[in-house]
Amino acid sequence: MANMDTTDLFALYRQMLLIRRFEEKSAEMYALAKIAGFLHLYIGEEAIAVGAIAALCPDDYAISAYRDHGHCLARGSDPGRVMAELFGKATGLCKGKGGSMHLVDLANRFMGGYAIVGGHIPLATGLAFAIQYQGQDLVTVCFFGEGAVPSGQAHEAFNLAALWKLPVIFVCENNRYGMGTPVERAIALYTDVAETARSYGIAAERVDGMDVLAVRSAMQRVVPQVRAGRGPYFIEATTYRFLGHSMSDPAHGHYRTKEEVEEHRRRDPLVILKQTILDHKLGGETDFKTVEREVGEAVAAAVAFAEESPFPPPSALYEDVIQE
Amino acid sequence: MVLSYREALNQAMREEMRRDTRIVLIGEEVGYYQGAFKVSKGFVEEFGPKRVVDTPITEAGFTGLAIGAAMAGLRPIVELMTMNFAIVALDQIVNNAAKIRYMSGGQLSVPLVIRGPGSAAHQLGAQHSQSLEAWFCHVPGLKVIAPATPHDAKGLLKSAIRDQNPVIFIEAQLLYGTKGEVAEGDYTIPIGTAEVKRPGLDVTIVAYSKMLQLALDAAESLSGEGIDVEVIDPRTLKPLDLDTIVSSVQKTGRLVIVEEGWRFCGLGAQIAESVYTAAFDFLDAPIVRVTGEDVPMPYSRPLEDAAIPDVPRVIAAVRSIR
Numbered sequence: 001m002a003n004m005d006t007t008d009l010f011a012l013y014r015q016m017l018l019i020r021r022f023e024e025k026s027a028e029m030y031a032l033a034k035i036a037g038f039l040h041l042y043i044g045e046e047a048i049a050v051g052a053i054a055a056l057c058p059d060d061y062a063i064s065a066y067r068d069h070g071h072c073l074a075r076g077s078d079p080g081r082v083m084a085e086l087f088g089k090a091t092g093l094c095k096g097k098g099g100s101m102h103l104v105d106l107a108n109r110f111m112g113g114y115a116i117v118g119g120h121i122p123l124a125t126g127l128a129f130a131i132q133y134q135g136q137d138l139v140t141v142c143f144f145g146e147g148a149v150p151s152g153q154a155h156e157a158f159n160l161a162a163l164w165k166l167p168v169i170f171v172c173e174n175n176r177y178g179m180g181t182p183v184e185r186a187i188a189l190y191t192d193v194a195e196t197a198r199s200y201g202i203a204a205e206r207v208d209g210m211d212v213l214a215v216r217s218a219m220q221r222v223v224p225q226v227r228a229g230r231g232p233y234f235i236e237a238t239t240y241r242f243l244g245h246s247m248s249d250p251a252h253g254h255y256r257t258k259e260e261v262e263e264h265r266r267r268d269p270l271v272i273l274k275q276t277i278l279d280h281k282l283g284g285e286t287d288f289k290t291v292e293r294e295v296g297e298a299v300a301a302a303v304a305f306a307e308e309s310p311f312p313p314p315s316a317l318y319e320d321v322i323q324e
Numbered sequence: 325m326v327l328s329y330r331e332a333l334n335q336a337m338r339e340e341m342r343r344d345t346r347i348v349l350i351g352e353e354v355g356y357y358q359g360a361f362k363v364s365k366g367f368v369e370e371f372g373p374k375r376v377v378d379t380p381i382t383e384a385g386f387t388g389l390a391i392g393a394a395m396a397g398l399r400p401i402v403e404l405m406t407m408n409f410a411i412v413a414l415d416q417i418v419n420n421a422a423k424i425r426y427m428s429g430g431q432l433s434v435p436l437v438i439r440g441p442g443s444a445a446h447q448l449g450a451q452h453s454q455s456l457e458a459w460f461c462h463v464p465g466l467k468v469i470a471p472a473t474p475h476d477a478k479g480l481l482k483s484a485i486r487d488q489n490p491v492i493f494i495e496a497q498l499l500y501g502t503k504g505e506v507a508e509g510d511y512t513i514p515i516g517t518a519e520v521k522r523p524g525l526d527v528t529i530v531a532y533s534k535m536l537q538l539a540l541d542a543a544e545s546l547s548g549e550g551i552d553v554e555v556i557d558p559r560t561l562k563p564l565d566l567d568t569i570v571s572s573v574q575k576t577g578r579l580v581i582v583e584e585g586w587r588f589c590g591l592g593a594q595i596a597e598s599v600y601t602a603a604f605d606f607l608d609a610p611i612v613r614v615t616g617e618d619v620p621m622p623y624s625r626p627l628e629d630a631a632i633p634d635v636p637r638v639i640a641a642v643r644s645i646r
Binding site: 061092093094095096097098102104105106111112114116119120121122123124125126127128129130131133134152153156157159160163319320321322323324 | 348374379380382384385386387388389390391392393394395396397398415416419420424425426427428429430431432433464465467488489
């Protein structure tokens with residue numbers, strides 16, 4: 001099997017586990033009121049951010065919606081500074097001004113989380129426009145949920161990207177629900193969301209978003225094409241959010257059953273990758289325990305850093321509204 | 325040299341685009357059509373379609389694209405065919421352009437100009453005659469400019485293009501053909517500086533964009549009856565040069581504010597509040613506002629005339645506190 005290298009697979013596993021444990025810890029911190037506001041967790045969807053971003057170069061751009069912790073961490077952000085941002089601390093990535101839904105890490109080319117559904121998709125085409133204009137050998141990857149696909153801004157962005165052959169890869173994380181509304185009640189072409197992109201002349205495909213290797217392999221094939229100037233691409237990554245839409249929404253309830261959630265949990269992206277590693281005898285339980293311990297330490301350190309960090313001083317209120 | 329307002333804008337953009345290749349002009353009909361109001365005449369010929377980018381009729385999409393391009397190192401100028409269409413792009417302007425710097429804790433910048441004509445022209449109807457400057461001024465993170473003369477238009481547009489922040493630059497269809505003396509060469513006018521357009525001792529009028537000429541005409545007429553009016557054009561609406569206005573009011577003790585936009589929550593209400601706070605003890609009379617009427621703009625000529633400030637109303641306002 002191609003791409004089967006122990007170090008490489010464990011790197012993917014570690015990234016996904018970091019996101020999983022980070023998110024679990026965030027939920028815990030939310031319950032303790034250390035984190036406030038809206039908190040949308042990425043648990044269940046880790047394979048998409050990790051698989052897609054693994055195919056990027058360091059200077060490529062990534063941009064996301066409001067469920068953005070996973071993309072930010074996968075891009076290489078320091079978990080401590082991400083957690084500090086969730087805590088609203090001065091040491092956070094955005095000095096506590098952004099919060100969970102608006103993480104930005106320019107140094108790692110993570111261009112932000114945006115919380116108006118569909119509103120960041122035109123921004124992604126703009127990043128790609130700048131790449132093309134400046135003749136850079138880069139791509140932009142834009143993550144959004146399937147809930148953004150019917151939005152007008154998404155359609156305008158798809159058309160512009162296709163019209164001008166912009167180097168952007170649209171990664172649609174189809175987790176089947178826009179908050180509590182299932183995809184079949186929200187998108188006319190719900191059986192094939194990628195068809196929306198094809199209608200604008202954008203090449204598109206569906207991948208198993210629970211399989212990090214499938215996501216990465218698709219991206220490794222697509223990114224060089226887009227980088228070479230062949231225009232945008234659309235990937236529908238099918239996935240499932242194991243928890244509620246946000247912290248105020250239970251994992252199951254009015255809009256989906258416990259059985260349905262449990263059914264999908266059987267295809268946990270972490271379990272799938274672990275099984276692949278075990279099947280190919282590229283690692284054993286001891287190795288997984290080591291990763292678990294190291295990730296646990298990293299998340300604990302992130303929380304400690306966030307706890308110890310100061311809140312921004314009142315003088316920060318008017319800073320960064322206008323650039324002098 | 326004497327230039328039209330349109331030519332002044334054209335020169336400003338042309339000079340800046342020659343100076344800085346990061347500048348691109350993006351909008352509907354800006355290229356081969358030469359601009360809906362011919363502001364970008366000759367641009368596609370000089371700079372090519374890569375830098376003078378015709379777009380489909382999708383203001384949210386291409387405004388958002390320009391914001392993204394600004395985040396990645398370009399300095400786009402978005403031409404909206406009219407400022408009314410900013411409403412279609414308002415999510416991008418308010419939620420992205422204005423906030424990205426703050427939300428990112430200062431990591432990202434959006435050096436962007438969004439320009440186009442606002443206010444009524446001749447009988448364009450309710451959807452094409454709006455003065456929306458108060459909306460933009462309400463949003464932290466935006467700068468708002470509304471020049472009235474060719475000289476100010478050129479100097480301020482050059483400053484807007486060089487600014488590191490998103491700037492809303494409001495022109496006026498009825499100003500495009502007006503002419504005025506414009507300084508030679510490469511000059512800029514600092515954003516946030518008002519100008520005394522006519523000195524006077526008795527009453528201060530603050531007026532911007534198309535309303536400046538009404539104020540000057542009213543002042544001329546009132547001088548015949550012995551009322552010496554000072555006329556101030558803020559030129560930049562946000563940040564507002566309150567000092568220049570307050571200095572004038574300290575001298576005259578009387579203030580009339582003229583704006584074409586709707587009265588309720590209009591920009592004049594904010595200017596009045598700022599002046600009351602800063603100079604209450606200097607006022608000898610209540611501040612009077614002359615504004616557009618609180619109605620969707622009617623098409624019919626007499627009704628449209630009734631909805632927009634005119635010279636007699638400005639004169640009456642001054643007399644009412646003199």
